[in-house]
Amino acid sequence: MTNTALITGASRGLGLALARSLAADGWKLILTARGRDALARAADDLGALALAGDVADPAHRDRLARAARDLGGLDLLVNNASGLGPVPMRPLADYPVDTLEELLRVNVLAPLALIQATLPGLRERRGAIVNVSSDAAVEAYEGWGGYAATKAALERLSHVLAVEEPDVAVWWFDPGEMRTAMLADAVGAEEAATAPAPETVVPTLRRLVAERPASGRIRHR
Structure with a gap:
């Protein structure tokens, strides 16, 4: 039986790098992103x-x-799509609440809703869910409060889901800094250029899928 994966945010960065790796091994892929042409x-x-x-x-x-x-049905759902919030980064004292509401819809509510919609197929095939998180979910970085709050919420939902769905592996995955457009928006192109490429993170994700460790928080090292 051919494995099937659904990857969000798949037109660039980590989503595209993972899609390339899975495709090379014969996976069926459903890819989504907002950028129609790149996708x-x-x-x-x-x-x-x-x-x-x-x-x-x-x-x-x-x-x-x-x-x-x-x-x-699905063997793997990767909730990779994510918004950053206002750029330049804002302290919480000046953070626009309406922007945070939109960020919560993209970074927290959308992944949960997509999980709910695909969970029957994931259960049937004893599949896995990867919710891409960030070290900002557990560390306090000046200016990152809005984004961090969404990732912390995503991690808590992931943890509870792992308890409630023992037949589905759930990993909330911290890839670390990567050389992506999002990081460049946050810290500037010059600093972002020194970060590792997204492709360097893919082997960790592939090991998760292949070895299926217990559900939990996974940090790329």
Whole structure:
């Protein structure tokens, strides 16, 4: 039986690097991201199904869940899509609350809703969920309060889900700093250029899927 994965935020960065690795091993892939053109190019290269859209949109999540059902269910759901918040980074004293509400929809509510929509298939195939988090969820960095709050919430949801769903592996995954557009937005292109490439993180994720350790917080080292 061919394994099937759904990866959000798959047009660049860690999502695209993981998709390339899985495709090379024959996985069926459902890829989504907001950037339609970049996503289409990635999917064409990998022979994957591309469904462009915003994971915060319930109708788009329904399309993703339907695609997963049409392929017989999922072995792996990777909630990688994420928003950063206002740039330049803002202290909490000046953080716009309406922006935080939107960030919570993208970084917390959308992953949970997508899990809920795909969970029956994941249960049936004893699949796995990777919720991509950050060290900002557990460390206090000036200016990162809004983003950090969303990742801390995602980690708590992941932990409870792991207890409630013993037949599904749930990992909340801290990849560390990576050379991505998001990091460049946060700290500047020059500093971001010194970070490791997303491809260096993929072997850790592949080991999770292959070895299936107990659900929990996993940090890339």
